[in-house]
Amino acid sequence: MFFGLVVPILLLSLTRPGLVRGQSSPQDAFMIQYFERRLTQLEERLNQCEQGAATMTQRFYDLTSDFRSQLSTLNVVRSEVRTQMESMSSRVDRVEGELEYLENKIPAPQNIEIEEALLEQQVLDAELEQLQKKAKLKLHNDCSTALSAVKSLKIVKKEGDTHGSWFRDPSSGSSKLYFLSGLRNDTLLEYTSVKSFTEGSSKHSPKEVKLPSYWQGTGHMVYKGFLFYHKADTPNQIVKVRLLNGTQADTMLLSGAGRLPAYSLNPNTYIDLAVDELGLWVIHADPDYAGNLVITKLDPDTLAVEHTWDTLCRSRGAEGAFLICGTLYVVYNTRYGGRSSVQCLYDIHDTIHSEESPVLFFPKRYTSHSSLHYHSQDKQLYAWDDGYQTIYKVETRRKDQI
Ligand SMILES: *[C@@H]1O[C@H](CO)[C@@H](O)[C@H](O)[C@H]1NC(C)=O
Ligand SMILES: *[C@@H]1O[C@H](CO)[C@@H](O)[C@H](O)[C@H]1NC(C)=O
Numbered sequence: 001m002f003f004g005l006v007v008p009i010l011l012l013s014l015t016r017p018g019l020v021r022g023q024s025s026p027q028d029a030f031m032i033q034y035f036e037r038r039l040t041q042l043e044e045r046l047n048q049c050e051q052g053a054a055t056m057t058q059r060f061y062d063l064t065s066d067f068r069s070q071l072s073t074l075n076v077v078r079s080e081v082r083t084q085m086e087s088m089s090s091r092v093d094r095v096e097g098e099l100e101y102l103e104n105k106i107p108a109p110q111n112i113e114i115e116e117a118l119l120e121q122q123v124l125d126a127e128l129e130q131l132q133k134k135a136k137l138k139l140h141n142d143c144s145t146a147l148s149a150v151k152s153l154k155i156v157k158k159e160g161d162t163h164g165s166w167f168r169d170p171s172s173g174s175s176k177l178y179f180l181s182g183l184r185n186d187t188l189l190e191y192t193s194v195k196s197f198t199e200g201s202s203k204h205s206p207k208e209v210k211l212p213s214y215w216q217g218t219g220h221m222v223y224k225g226f227l228f229y230h231k232a233d234t235p236n237q238i239v240k241v242r243l244l245n246g247t248q249a250d251t252m253l254l255s256g257a258g259r260l261p262a263y264s265l266n267p268n269t270y271i272d273l274a275v276d277e278l279g280l281w282v283i284h285a286d287p288d289y290a291g292n293l294v295i296t297k298l299d300p301d302t303l304a305v306e307h308t309w310d311t312l313c314r315s316r317g318a319e320g321a322f323l324i325c326g327t328l329y330v331v332y333n334t335r336y337g338g339r340s341s342v343q344c345l346y347d348i349h350d351t352i353h354s355e356e357s358p359v360l361f362f363p364k365r366y367t368s369h370s371s372l373h374y375h376s377q378d379k380q381l382y383a384w385d386d387g388y389q390t391i392y393k394v395e396t397r398r399k400d401q402i
Contacts, residue, residue, distance in 0.1 A: 143277040143325040145396040146352050147342065150381070153363045156198055156389045163268070165218040165371035166389050167382045168194075169225065170275045178222050178243075179206065183268045184232050186211045190243065197389075211241055212248045217269030218371040218384065219262065223280050223300050230271040235259070238271060238282065240303060252303040257284035260291055263318040265333055266370055276323040277376045283328070285315035293321065295328055295346070311346035312354070320372035322381065324396065327352060329360075337368040337386070351399045362392065 160181030168177055177191040189206035191197040196204035214232035221228050226249060231237040235258025240250040254271060262272045262285050272283040280300040285291050293313045297306040313321075313330040319340065321330045327347040333340045342360040345352065373382045374394075381392040 144351070144399040145277075145325045146327060146399045147324055147329055147345075147360065147394055148397040149395040150342070150360055150362045151393045151395055153365065154391045154393075156194065156391055157200070158388045159197075159200075160387070162387045163218055163266075163370040164384050165220055165373060165382075166197075166384060167222060167373035168375055169222045170375045170377060171224045178227070180215065180218075180220055180229075183218065184214055184216055186214045188227065209243060209246050211239075211246060213239060217271065218266065219269045219272035219283075221273035221275055221280070221373060223275050226300070228273045228280065228300075230269075236271065236284075238273075238298075238303065240300075250303045252298075254282055254284065254296065254305075256286045256288065256294060257282070260285040260287050260315060262293070262315060263320055264316045265319040265335060265368075269371075272321065274321070274323045274374065275376070276325060276374060278323075278326050281323050283321050286310070291315050293318075293328065293330065293346075295323070295348075309346065309348050311344075313344035313346055319369050320383075322372050322374040324374060324376070324394075325399075331362075331369065331372060333368065337366050339364065340367050340369060347399075 160179070161183070163183050164179075164181040166177065166179045168175070175193040177194050177197050179189040179191060179197065181189075188209050188211065190209055191206045192204060197206075209227075211227070211229075215229040216232040217230055219230055222243065225243055227241045227243055229239055229241075231239045231251070236254045236256075238252050238254055239248060241247065242249050258270050260270070261267045262269050262283055270284065274281045274283060278297070280298045282296045282298060284294055284296075286294045289310050291314065293311045293315055294308060295311060296308045298304070299306055311328060313328065317332045317334075318330050319333040321328055323329070326349055327345055329342045330344040330346075331340050332343045340362040345354050345357055347353070367383075368386045369383050370386075371382075371384045374380075375382065379394050379396065381394060383390045383392060
């Protein structure tokens with residue numbers, strides 16, 4: 001800027017006095033022209049310089065402002081980064097706090113190991129218990145007898161109602177005979193023996209045992225001096241009564257029972273009790289299993305359920321069933337009375353199978369059984385056939401002999 005102004009003025013003040021002084025020769029004119037040309041050239045160059053300087057200044061200015069704006073952006077970014085850093089650090093702090101809290105909550109690895117060991121012990125205990133139960137069943141179950149035929153028939157007497165049940169206690173060596181007439185009553189008769197029942201003399205009048213409640217159906221059974229029966233007006237209550245003095249010893253509810261008669265040909269019997277070489281059983285039909293029969297093993301002392309098996313034997317068309325050595329034999333008949341036959345069996349040990357077993361017919365006679373009770377010691381079936389008390393002798397074979 002400074003040069004651009006000062007230099008032309010200096011040059012002008014040098015050249016102008018020559019022009020004013022006059023006395024011009026052609027040589028002088030040539031010189032003046034020459035200087036004027038030079039001056040013009042210099043002026044042009046000065047102008048160029050001036051422009052260059054202006055451009056340079058402009059560029060410098062632009063650069064500076066650019067740099068300044070970049071600097072301010074940088075400052076903004078820096079402060080942003082700082083706030084982000086701050087929030088990150090506070091988040092890290094929080095996470096650390098949470099970790100610490102969790103670490104305090106989670107039990108130490110040692111504790112976990114102890115609990116696992118405890119759990120393992122419990123699982124082992126449960127398994128052991130199952131094995132012991134199985135072993136107990138196996139032990140009892142030395143019997144490997146299967147029904148091979150229902151043989152001779154003995155009609156003992158015609159006494160009491162059309163429906164009823166009679167049996168002996170299979171567990172004791174006693175010869176006592178129990179007589180429960182009718183589908184609903186609270187008094188049973190106890191005879192000293194089958195003989196005294198048959199003779200029916202006034203000398204051997206039976207002992208009357210009054211029960212604490214009414215029974216229903218014909219599925220009662222005596223075992224180890226106790227009577228077990230389905231309590232009337234309840235769907236599925238089983239009562240255990242001391243026969244010595246007629247007092248109630250225990251009671252239980254058989255889950256799943258009470259909605260369907262155990263056998264369709266005996267519509268009043270919902271719960272059928274049975275005793276075999278292994279112990280006390282209950283038979284009922286379950287609508288949840290297509291009306292098939294379900295057998296339950298009961299602990300006779302506590303009435304606790306030991307195990308339950310769903311069989312493939314139908315309740316439809318059945319009139320009764322009994323167990324021998326843990327195998328259920330289901331007896332079928334027709335509605336108007338016919339020849340009874342065992343057509344379905346279920347072995348809890350899975351050694352004999354229904355489809356491989358022949359149909360076993362009862363002796364040739366028209367029958368209508370309202371109850372069948374097996375006595376394992378004398379291998380007899382105590383049956384109530386249309387008001388007649390009859391006894392069938394059964395034949396057995398070893399399960400492995402086919
Ligand atoms: C109950 O049974 C007893 C003994 O068998 C009998 O004498 C009595 O008539 C029966 N009661 C009913 C209501 O059937
Ligand atoms: C019936 O017999 C049981 C067992 O022997 C006894 O505990 C109970 O007191 C007896 N009850 C009556 C009323 O005699």
